[in-house]
Structures are given as structure tokens and as C-alpha cells.
Amino acid sequence: MSVFGGTANFAPLFGAFLSDSYFGRYKTIGFASICSLLGMAMLTLTATIDKLHPPSCQMGGVATCVGPSPMQLTFLFVSFGFLIIGAGGIRPCNLAFGADQFNPNIESGKRGISSFINWYNFTFTLALMVSVTLLVHIQSNVSWSVGLGIPTCLMLVSIVIFFMGSRIYVKVKPEGSPLTSVAQVLVAAIINRRLKLPEDDAHVRLFNYLPPNSIISILPYTEHLRFLNKAAILTSEDQINIDGSPANPWKLCIIQQVEEVKCVMRVLPIWASAILYHVAINQQASFGVLQALQADRHVRNGGYEVPSASFAVFQMISLTIWIPIYDRIVVPLLRKFTRREGGLTLLQRMGAGLFLTTVALVVSATTEEYRKHLAPTNTNGPAISSMSAFWLVPQLAITGLAEGFNSVGQMEFYYQQLPENMRSVAGAFYFFGMATASYVDGLLVSLVHEKTKGGSGDWLAEDLNKGKLEYYYYLIAALGVFNFVYFLVCAYWYRYKGDDERNV
Secondary structure, eight states, rough: OOHHHHHHHHHHHHHHHIIIIIIIHHHHHHHHHHHHHHHHHHHHHHHOOOGOOOOOOOOOOSOOOOOHHHHHHHHHHHHHHHHHHHHHHHHHHHHHHHTTTTTTTTTHHHHHHHHHHHHHHHHHHHHHHHIIOOOOOOHTTOOHHHHHHHHHHHHHHHHHHHHTTTGGOOOOOOOOHHHEEEEEEEHHHHHHTSSSSOOOSHHHHHHOOOOTEEEEEOOOOSSSSSGGGGGGGTTTOBBBTTTTTOOTTOOOOHHHHHHHHHHHHHHHHHHHHHHHHHHHHHHHHHHHHHHHSSSSSSSEEEEEOOGGGGGGHHHHHHHHHHHHHIIIIHHHHHHHHHHHHSSHHHHHHHHHHHHHHHHHHHHHHHHHEEEEEEHHSSSOOOOSSBBBBGGGHHHHHHHHHHHHHHHHHHHEEEEEHHHGGGHHHHHHHOOOOOOOOHHHHHHHHHHHHHHHHSOOOOOOOOTTTTTTTTHHHHHHHHHHHHHHHHHHHHHHHOOTTTTTSOOO
8 A cells, every 4th residue: 555655646747747748637637537437436346346355254263364366456456556547647737727727817816826725725635534534434334335435426426527617617738848848958058058158138148939829928037047048048050940949959948948947946945845844744644643542542431432543633624724714814814914915925834834843743742751651551562541642632733734834835836836837747746745755754764763773762662652752753853943944045045936036
């Protein structure tokens, strides 16, 4: 499942490339949705048809279980393949396609895009809450067939609704591979590295061809990252086609291409800061569950015991409550003081999320110390602390608020700041950061295990009472502080697309 999750997060990069280069977002979403439906239908069949799953284990003196046959595994893996294809097409395109329906050149359109992204995340989180509570309950207590069949039917309904609106959608046509354009600028800049840039009126003297049928907004010439401008130096050796385009785009590029590459290069350092953010968020999904397992999860004394995995719902509740409050109350209030459409700049919003993740980690460490203090000692096996597991709610709620600032801000930041012909790639950036963070998280856990297993004991022991999980939380929080400082430096030097002034 880890391989499936990692592949599903990397797949959006390929889906985004195909969408922006060849097919467009509408066709990509339509094809990917059908693939997702096929994958979900096949997965439902594995739970429904006896020949598609192994028989139940025979319980006796010793439980005997029969493993899956090659045919059963093949059927299961094919269903996973369809789901990965679906994720690769839907994840990078659905947000961008929805935002395409607004006109970004007018104030109401800009406000609509920001509000749409907020409510997109609200709806997504609300659906996720239903899936990890109601659907998991049905799968565990009613039937796996019913539990998998319900989302399959809902997927079918969503596809029908999606295609019903085909005539009214704004469908942005792809204009060729944006990644090829990026590569051309880098190669041309290296080839022309020994040439000198014009000192005066560079934007006039550099090659500035505009394709006649292009609908992409023209980016203004900027002086920063000037070494890339060499890709647009026109020499006597360069040949020009009859229509005015360069004959060799790997030797000579237009200013628009150069400015688009600058957009990408400005975004990359900000994207890098999101990796440790996702690492911090992952801690609540993994070690937060372990904390709940070794705490008192009863609602009342001897009453209903809440499943440890269900505590993640509090993080989602915090996010779903905060998004409408932020969109309808906080933003209008901030707008009066900052005179910005979004209340805060995108970088300010992301920075607030980074800060809150560090606060959540410190709260998590303090809660863990309190849990261990109340845990009985000298017991066989992991002891259950008398601390109520509901003391974990504050750290989960703060993490939800952090997502409301940073995760939502990230998506809007990538959508607005990357070039218009890379809108699908912008959608994939967020998931690529999540995938990278998963590997970084695994590396950190392995290093901590390796370096702390001797001496005073493994920080991340299976029995939390024998480990020092609070030290690990403090370690990630310390890394978060350095990451926050790094983000502030990057934000200070960052220039928003279309603006040559520095923005803090």
C-alpha cells in the first residue's frame, strides 16, 4: 500500500504533463475519471466475487490461511493500476479546471478563484471525513462489498454530472509541452553564456516574438535571474522563420519563454519549504494514532471506546470549520486593513501554516510527556495511560488550522504563480511535495531508529512508554523552525509573477 500511495502521488506529474501538452484538462479529467471508475468497480468485485479473493482463514487450534492466487493478485493490481491512472489525471487537473471557469483578469474573477480553492478543500476534507468514518464503519461491520460499492456508485454519478456540463465549460486548449519550453530556455542560456546582455533597453533589444494564436497572458520583462535572459539574445548566426519564430528554439528563445522559466525557478525554493511541512503533518497521521492507542479512548468511564484511527477526524473537523470562517469572515475583515483581495498574501498565508505546524509539534511533545507520566510502569506489554485520548484533540486541531493556511495557500500559490500553460503541472506540485515528504519522513524515522536504539533506548520504540516520542516531536519542531526561517528568507526575495518589485 505504501508503494501504491507513493505512486499515486507521483502520477500527477505525468498526468499534468500530458494535460498541459496534448489533451487539455477537460479530456484528461474525463479519461481519468473513467479509469478511476473501472479501478473502483474491479476493487469492489474482488470483495464481492469469491473467485477473486482468497477464502477466509480457517480458525481452529492454529489458524490456517490460503494466500491469493496469481490470477487474484493480477486482478487486484490491475484495479490499482486504473486507480493510479485516475489519480494521475484527476488530482492535477480538477482544481485547475474549476479555476479556469473564472476570469483572472477582473477583480471578481480573482476573488472567485480564491474562494473556489477554499471551498474545494472544504468539500474534499468533508468527503474524506465521511470516508474514514461512515464508509470504514460499513466496511468493518456490514460488508466490504457494500463499503466499496457505495463510492463506486457515487463515482459513476459524478462522471455523469461532469459530462452533463460539457457544453458550458471553459476549456483551455493546450499550447504544446511547457517542460520542453523550460528545457529550451536552459539549453539556450548555457549555449549563449559567453554573450553579453545589452545594458540599456534590454527588453527591446532581446528577441521578442509573439505567436499570433496564443491566448497566454504576456509576462512583463524582469531584470532578476538575468543569466536566463541570454537565451533571448539574437545573434547574426540565428535564423528566423517566415512567420517570425526562431528556426532553432534550442539556440534562441523568446522573452515570454524566459519569463515563464523564471516563474518556475522562483517557485521551486518555496516548494522545497513545503516538504518539511508535509513531514510535520504526517506525524499526526502516524504517531498520533499510536498515542491514541496507549491512552484512554473511552467516551465515558467504561463507555464507548473510540477507535484510535478515528481521532484523525478532529484534524479534518478543524479544517472544515476554519475554511468557511476564513473565507466569509476573516478575509473580508483583513481586506479592510491590508487592502488585498485575499486579506493576506499567499506567502503570508503559507507562512502562518508553517508556524502552526511547529506549534502543533510542541503541543504534541508536551501531551506525550503527560501521557507517559500517567502510564503505569512494570506491566507486561504496552501499558494504557489513564490520560484521556481526547487530550490529543488540541494538537490535531492546530494541525487542521495549519492545513487551512498552508495547504490551501500552496494550491492557490502554485496555480497563480506558475505560467498559465503549466496550470495542470501547478496542481501536481502539491502532490509531488507530499510524495517527496513521505520518503523524507521514512528516512528520518530510519535514522532516528538507527542512532537511538542503543544507550538510553530507541526514541520510537513500539511501546511508546519505553520510547521517547516527545524527543522526536521536538526534533521535527526544531527542523520546522529552521524551515520557517528558510521560508522567510525565500519569501523576502520572492517576486510575484508579473511584478518586478520584491514582496514580503
